Amino acid sequence: MPLELTANPLLCERTTLRLGGPAVVEAVVREASDLDELSAFLTRETLPPFVIGAGSNLLAGDDPLELALVRVADCPGPERVERDGSAIIVRCGAGLRLPGVLGWAQKAGFSGLEGMTGIPGTVGGAVAMNAGSYGVEIGDLVTRVRIWSPSGGLAWLDRNRCIFDYRHFSPVQMPGKCLVWEVELALRESDPKAVRQSMHDVYEKKKAAQPVTARTAGCVFKNPPEESAGRLLDQAGMKGVRLGHMAFSDVHANFLVNLGGGKAADALELMAMGRERVMDQFGITLEPEVIVL
Numbered sequence: 001m002p003l004e005l006t007a008n009p010l011l012c013e014r015t016t017l018r019l020g021g022p023a024v025v026e027a028v029v030r031e032a033s034d035l036d037e038l039s040a041f042l043t044r045e046t047l048p049p050f051v052i053g054a055g056s057n058l059l060a061g062d063d064p065l066e067l068a069l070v071r072v073a074d075c076p077g078p079e080r081v082e083r084d085g086s087a088i089i090v091r092c093g094a095g096l097r098l099p100g101v102l103g104w105a106q107k108a109g110f111s112g113l114e115g116m117t118g119i120p121g122t123v124g125g126a127v128a129m130n131a132g133s134y135g136v137e138i139g140d141l142v143t144r145v146r147i148w149s150p151s152g153g154l155a156w157l158d159r160n161r162c163i164f165d166y167r168h169f170s171p172v173q174m175p176g177k178c179l180v181w182e183v184e185l186a187l188r189e190s191d192p193k194a195v196r197q198s199m200h201d202v203y204e205k206k207k208a209a210q211p212v213t214a215r216t217a218g219c220v221f222k223n224p225p226e227e228s229a230g231r232l233l234d235q236a237g238m239k240g241v242r243l244g245h246m247a248f249s250d251v252h253a254n255f256l257v258n259l260g261g262g263k264a265a266d267a268l269e270l271m272a273m274g275r276e277r278v279m280d281q282f283g284i285t286l287e288p289e290v291i292v293l
């Protein structure tokens, strides 16, 4: 099958913040055999590639972006591949949506992912960001990752060849970007009802504290060491501050919300305002968690 290409893909249709102008092209990769063609395509295009998942951690600019988007779709799994002592090893393709994987794990009675309830991204995006919440980061569960790069092709990396830090993943000795193709996670056998209850509890807590159904990209800034970015922004008076049709949520100060028809320029200005106020008031520099394109 030829690589599926779309000209001028709109970022506002591919991101949960619903912001962003067109990129130049999007290439959709469905199976491993498409990757050779992707390599040839990226050489031909000479545009910087950007791997996009569910777009749930992206803030894309309003103007056209000189990028070739690459998206992994139609992924197999999740599937149970083996038992390793008390762990159940589960394999997931990068394009699978995390909520679907959690639903599968719940029905199968596999525990480990419950803290990640409510994270809307793909498995690939979760690994790339080392996404996590409520005490679980996906990197804690990874036993190996299969990555792809144009120069190295597909390769399995064991856990000890991966660096997982706070909202960061990279293969050891390979600081550049790579595409995450699939991943294996170590889960534990449990009672499906207990797993469901725990997922329900996490979701209820998030619903009470975060704008879970609004158009957002999750937390805008990373938590500084021993601090909460949300608390700092709240104390700096940013909760509910609005510019155009963008605002810091009045539920959680570290979430930017698109109220409908918002502009990335306003989102960026609000971020700058929040950083400045937190710096002035607390002397702390906030680092973005959202990827700004």
Ligand SMILES: Cc1cc2nc3c(=O)[nH]c(=O)nc-3n(C[C@H](O)[C@H](O)[C@H](O)COP(=O)(O)OP(=O)(O)OC[C@H]3O[C@@H](n4cnc5c(N)ncnc54)[C@H](O)[C@@H]3O)c2cc1C
Pocket: 016, 050, 051, 052, 053, 054, 055, 056, 057, 058, 072, 094, 095, 118, 119, 120, 121, 122, 123, 124, 125, 126, 127, 128, 129, 130, 131, 132, 133, 178, 179, 180, 181, 211, 212, 213, 216, 217, 218, 219, 291
């Ligand atoms: C309502 C809401 C709640 C959220 N809650 C949380 C939370 O509790 N904890 C948390 O950590 N995050 C949270 N997020 C942010 C976001 O969901 C996570 O960062 C998620 O892991 C991003 O996955 P994605 O597929 O959407 O990636 P994208 O946003 O599409 O991309 C994010 C980064 O991952 C890279 N990437 C994506 N796919 C791949 C791949 N296959 N290979 C290589 N790189 C890839 C991209 O290049 C980019 O650098 C939340 C977001 C929303 C909207």
